[in-house]
Amino acid sequence: MATTITIPSLDGRARWLAVATAATALLLAATAPSFGPRPSLAADAAKPDHTISVSGTGRVILAPDVADLRIGVSVQRATVRAARADAAKVMTAVIAALKKVGLADADVQTSGITLQPQYDYSNGAAPRLIGYQFSNSLTVTVRKLDVLGDAIDDALAAGATSLDSVTFRVDDETKAEAQARTAAMADAKTKAQALASAAGVSIQGVSSITESIAPIPYPVVYDRGAAGAAVDKQVSTPVQPGTNEVSVTVAVAYLIP
Secondary structure (H helix, E strand, O other): OOOOOHHHHHHHHHHHHHHHHHHHHHHHHHHHHOOOOOOOOEEEOOOOOEEEEEEEEEEEEEEEOEEEEEEEEEEEEOOOHHHHHHHHHHHHHHHHHHHHHHOOHHHHHEEEEEEEEEEEEEOOOOOEEEEEEEEEEEEEEEEEEHHHHHHHHHHOOOOOOOOEEEEOOOOOOOOHHHHHHHHHHHHHHHHHHHHHHHOOOOOHHHHHHHEEEEEEEEEEOOOOOOOOOOOOOOOOOOOOOEEEEEEEEEEEEEEEE
């Protein structure tokens, strides 16, 4: 768009003043913001997804192939030196007995060593120090279950004063987890298809999947009473591994029209 400025016949000074005023007006008009209506762009809101949400569970039953033991030695003596020395002697014998049945060094691990003063509170007066209790505990992994009973019996015969627990597990659950995962998804899909059919719609895809895995161990607790009690080697300790279960649960949201 062209703009024409007509300057009336004036003297020189007035003429230049008029030209400057007109130029300023044009500059302001060109750079001023436009206050007229502007077109606006509006995006349509996305349609919300319609879903059917269900959960599915897959379970795989396994025979355990590994056992974990917690074995301890606890000795009480009048002095710290005597308690430590006697506990060390007994624990050394226990470890030797475990290795004798075929356990590897890497599968026998010290899990705790404690020293506690022992007091007599029976006379109703101030507590009286009567000695010290030194305790040493092991976490033991038995990878051949056919020697588990011997490992328990020999450790107790060597002087172990406690067997806190026996826990069975599967060393590698990767394959079982994959099988349970597939079964869980099939279970979820069956449920979703039944719901969709009842509602008169069809499944068109998957919106989201959430998974949780829950291996379930079955511990066997075994306690030995008095320290140094004899172990009858004619009858080995019976141990039944039973079964373990690997469970996978999925929460799936399926898309429907």
